[in-house]
Amino acid sequence: MIRVQREDFDVGLELDSLARDNHVIGGIASFIGTVRDIAGDRSVSAMTLEHYPGMTEKQLAKVEAEARARWPLEASLIIHRYGRLEPGDRIVLVAAASAHRQAALEACAFLIDWLKTKAPFWKLEEGDTGGTWVEARAEDDAAAARWSSDAATQE
Amino acid sequence: MIRVQREDFDVGLELDSLARDNHVIGGIASFIGTVRDIAGDRSVSAMTLEHYPGMTEKQLAKVEAEARARWPLEASLIIHRYGRLEPGDRIVLVAAASAHRQAALEACAFLIDWLKTKAPFWKLEEGDTGGTWVEARAEDDAAAARWSSDAATQE
Amino acid sequence: MKVLYFAWLRQQVGVAEEALALPANVETVGGMLEWLRGRSERHNKALQDLSVVRVAVNQEYARVDDPVSDDDEVALFPPVTGG
């Protein structure tokens, strides 16, 4: 399931809904991304997440579909917020539920790694030095790249 | 933080408490283990988790300390239940919070992998064919082994 | 053709969206980027370093050799930074 929304989400409720009444599930792995109050050496007082409505949902759905093609998942979830957020606020929740622990853990890492390089979101940080567009990080490309080609057969 | 308890836990509350007021945190990775209603080809109606009070806490604390020595974590959590549980019930929650996504994800996987081979818990499954002690799985040893020696330097 | 700009590309070009008539001889993403550069000084400056410009055609990522037509929704934006 994919949701793109301005408002916050309830992590406990979302994870409960994911697994409820499916007793084949043995593990639920999740990742919550939150706003940090520093970026490099700049202090961040808030950030605004801009996105491309329509393409965002399409790309997130592709990321989720790819995870479900690679691992035997019983359920999966991506919720991503947009708009103005402050340090400590939740930005994103991804989760993967499977009969098998390793499948859930790997799929969860895959969801967040791929989302970071595919979903059309851009962060504008507000801080001491005014507004700064966050630059894409080479580590994120590297993290996404490790899932390409042969990674699918590691399971 | 380590907790060994008979009663269930509130995942949303636990993850919120972990990160609250620490705005250095950029990501919280967690894993929830749940009771499945099948084990191999046997149907499972319930299970009882036995443990070794005292040693359990000691071993879980060592697993947590090892994770914190290997990754730059801001917070971590292991909650493990014992007693009688039914399919769908939560067994365990592990979580790791860090400024960095990969540290949180790797530490979370490490916590559950190591816990599985180190913490003195034993599962007695009740099903069609009476009570069956769950046997340790070679995959769990392999999953734990991939974190030994050089894995600490992969970050 | 509808062209959308996001993040600092939107700020530099000065509009979030424009409706343009793609010349008949422009058939690829690369050709379209060249043509857009010539539209104004702002366009030219925003698109001067294409290594930091990503292109989507009809909401799918596209490369310089991919085809583009006047019916398409095209978006130009920096490398994404969500999650």
Place this chain on the structure above:
Amino acid sequence: MKVLYFAWLRQQVGVAEEALALPANVETVGGMLEWLRGRSERHNKALQDLSVVRVAVNQEYARVDDPVSDDDEVALFPPVTGG
């Protein structure tokens, strides 16, 4: 010495815990396991395949060569299956 048994080892031995006096000539985990086997038919049977028996001394995992003394809390149990 306090000896604790867990899971199917507890069921096979028939008790969860026993207080025993370790002979002075038994100084290692391996020696202790040999000695425990001789205590009864149930002990012998429970401990016949040591590949599925784990030993903790004072709540830390121990190997056959590790020392053991009459002051220790020893636990015998199958490979763990938590999580």
